[in-house]
Amino acid sequence: MTAEIITIGDELLIGQVINTNQAYIAEQLNGIGMFVERMTTTGDNARDILDAFGAGMARADCVVVTGGLGPTHDDITKKLVCEYFATDLVVNENVLEDIRVLLAKRNIAWRQSAYDQAMVPRSCTAIRNPNGTAPGMMFEQGGKYFFSLPGVPYEMRGMMENFIVPFFRSKNLDAVVLHRTLKTTGVGESILAEKIGDVADVIGTDGTVTLAFLPNPLGTKLRITVRETNIDAAEEKLRRAEAAIRSKAEKYIYASDDHDLEDIVNQLMRTRALTLATAESCTGGMIADRITNVPGASEFFLRGFITYSNLSKMEMLGVPLELLERHGAVSREVAEAMARGAREAARTDIALSATGIAGPSGGSAEKPVGTVWIGYSDPEGTFAVKFNFADDRFRFKQRASQAALELLRRRLLKIELQAH
Amino acid sequence: MTAEIITIGDELLIGQVINTNQAYIAEQLNGIGMFVERMTTTGDNARDILDAFGAGMARADCVVVTGGLGPTHDDITKKLVCEYFATDLVVNENVLEDIRVLLAKRNIAWRQSAYDQAMVPRSCTAIRNPNGTAPGMMFEQGGKYFFSLPGVPYEMRGMMENFIVPFFRSKNLDAVVLHRTLKTTGVGESILAEKIGDVADVIGTDGTVTLAFLPNPLGTKLRITVRETNIDAAEEKLRRAEAAIRSKAEKYIYASDDHDLEDIVNQLMRTRALTLATAESCTGGMIADRITNVPGASEFFLRGFITYSNLSKMEMLGVPLELLERHGAVSREVAEAMARGAREAARTDIALSATGIAGPSGGSAEKPVGTVWIGYSDPEGTFAVKFNFADDRFRFKQRASQAALELLRRRLLKIELQAH
Known part of the structure; x- marks a missing residue:
């Protein structure tokens, strides 16, 4: 079965938004054995959109469209879908109820635009949207399939995962x-x-x-x-x-597959019934942020210290002034003292620390931007490992937090730390 | 002048690579006054590529193609460009010399494939590539322009910036x-x-x-x-x-434009020479993480408390046990006590706090998943505001951290807090 993907939105044509929806949909369709042969992007323009619908349906067995389903004036996809399939809009009671529930949950007052969102083309199958007010639509015509989904990534993803992928899986495509x-x-x-x-x-x-x-x-x-x-x-x-x-x-x-390092750490820590604290300087909370993105984090992650100033390292973690003065905040000694201090203050089994120079300024010949010490402490001992992740500030933080979590994983699994 | 962008590559159609080239080219063309009206992606397939060339040139004044110019078996664009423009390949001496220089610089031995790379269509203008061995090509036909560039992002970018953008700038497009x-x-x-x-x-x-x-x-x-x-x-x-x-x-x-809320908060805090601390429960460090993504954060952000457990709220922030027992950790009283306690412990001008139920579990009828209290404390007083961001765990954290930073911005600018 062949497929084409049509993404709609002026923001794509001016290069303001990178088209991640396209890649995601392609990956999903591919995963169920469909061959995506073309991807087309058009603006919020009726002529171009209708042209893309016609060309896609003429060539492929399945067309997936995203974008242009919101409640504002520039959202014209639903109207054009009606035009293309020569149908009109009717209220869908299920969708209406979904919207009522969603608005109530979010404490948003009922309004006319919500009612408009519940209108769907008469001849389509409405695809329910648990994450937003715009429903998706499915049409079957001459053995071909046409889907229209919202462009908001997590809304679109929900419908791909909960409707389109299972729909085609159940059809047993011959690939x-x-x-x-x-x-x-x-x-x-x-x-x-x-x-x-x-x-x-x-x-x-x-x-x-x-x-x-x-x-x-x-x-x-x-x-x-x-x-x-x-x-x-x-x-x-x-x-x-x-x-x-x-x-x-x-x-x-x-x-x-879909598991991240923080998921693995979460599993390992909970299985072993160990507790964790973090002490972060250069990563500014990103290690704790990643740990707490995973449900169940509160079972093992008890507290985090974000010690951006020297004084906070001294007061919150008991790092001696003398260490800071002699070795500087970015040093093996301070990374170790931070990890040890965090474990003691939090009374956890394990603590991780990070101290480094995220940049763009603050580097020196001896300690260039990108230098980072990751510290680790448990009842068997305390140590720190040095890395250099010279990069932009955000990617530096990503790499340093990844190194800290990986150090924890390897330690828990007794894998040598410097693996190569 | 209208333009279309054609990107070629199987890796795009299976969703393995996100099409950043497309967005980059769109942005560049847009910046010189061109209207990008459509973007098409095809696989490494002769029929689809020729079809896209023909359709693009029929509709637009300018077509920019990337991909399929490398030395391997699946790179067929150059052959197809010759077919489309009914021309043949000849050696271009300038390109040949560029390749010799590049290979020497990189210490790579001369090989036949390098010679093949120096062959360009007879009727084109070769676009030199300082970053790789595949030259670009420009054709002018009936007042329209056709460009073919490599798909390697930095090679393509070099040619856009050094050739295509200046070429059209010099033409003074009337848009x-x-x-x-x-x-x-x-x-x-x-x-x-x-x-x-x-x-x-x-x-x-x-x-x-x-x-x-x-x-x-x-x-x-x-x-x-x-x-x-x-x-x-x-x-x-x-x-x-x-x-x-x-x-x-x-x-x-x-x-x-490109500024985020954390950039604005950074500016406001530094301009006013105010200092900040954060006390985070449900957001797990995301507020501090976002604040510290911006260079210069260390000038105003002194420390953060991630108080995931009740005990940590008591020990780190001085939240009274009695408040936790009477109102629960997710309450106005505790959010206020956290903000006040963080400000006192850190001796900052301002502190922000967040306590809520990120989910998926932990909700109740009275305090459903998504409930969050954002607290604020400064020398003039302490208060907390309640929100509901029922959503998945990660987006809950994003929304709650955004609400906290927005509360800070509005307070600094004396904008009413509940704006609608």
């Missing part, structure tokens, strides 16, 4: 595409490639399996993709490729 | 496009639309000005776009549209 993403950190892309060696040994040579290296500031993802005609063969090939990679790079792999 | 984005928060999209009222009063009716509403979890952006024939008229219209919106919705607008 199977499986993906497995193995997430690594603490190792560069090229070293990882060396460790893995000849890719043909991992994925074979018949073209049904592909391996992609996808680097980002948090590490390098390895994505295995298998395209097969039946599920058993596909699963067997995926299993074999994953095992081949793991045999060569296991220690760098912290998670697979 | 000017200006944008202004006004960022609002603390007000829903539909209420904002009501406040602004009849859009025609803001943007006029001659079609030269457009207004878009772009909602996201942090608020709604209003984007004004002006398309005019001369810069003075464009600036005047932009100024007028912005003033019209501000006259109706000023208090909701916290920043314009």
